[in-house]
Amino acid sequence: MEIHVEAPVTATEEPERVVEAIRTVFPDASLTVSDDRVTGEAQTLDTLRELLAQFQILDTARMLLHRRIDDGRLCFRLNKQAAYAGTVNFSEVGHPLGDITVTITGGDLPGLVDWLTETDGEKE
Template sequence: MIYRIDVRVIAPVRDTEVTDRVADAVRTLFPNAELREEPGRLVADSHSMDAFSERLHEQEILDTARKEFFRRADDEGFTFALKKQAAFRGVINFAVGNPDELGDIEVQVTVHDPDVEGVVDHVAPPTEDGTPVRPDE
């Protein structure tokens, strides 16, 4: 199966933060992303969530990820937010509720092929008793 997606990562950079450190946090979770600096934020574009998916598997938070992806999904894609402090440590922690004082990292995924559910299943497959289950295998 071929997956075609556009991933945009937007990370606010506060005056008290070092831009390179915020860039490192983004690159840790999205190592293939091309970063650019804009006033008050970093914007990164990628076409892969493979490293992010690996981290979800390592942290064993696939069910949480699926819930977050589908919570803000539509026919075009899905969005989610991540805690910046956790990303500095290379840890995925979904941001829910009030934004952190440093600002949350926003991730926007536009799906071209196959469809939103197929991409979510690829990035964070459903689980059974905590073990990933791939319906297409």
């Protein structure tokens, strides 16, 4: 499984803050900073899973993420400002400052979504 993350850096933003926003959700990500974008690869989704449970948005996340599986990949956007503040907020429309785009390829994507969003009652 490959986990690619990227986010734009606008003229009014400090790249370090964009990096921090991404690392809030993907602390193990190997990131590259350019003038207008931060890109990288993450190794795990453990922190995202923990945040989804912490903020009790498992049902919403499950519905949204299953809808976002297409052509062997799962692609979704997270609000960059919310991530910087330590929360998870999915973006459907897009934010003027840009979002964190996450693209996951490989493996059992429906099973991955179920794992990310399983409730305590579903865990073995």
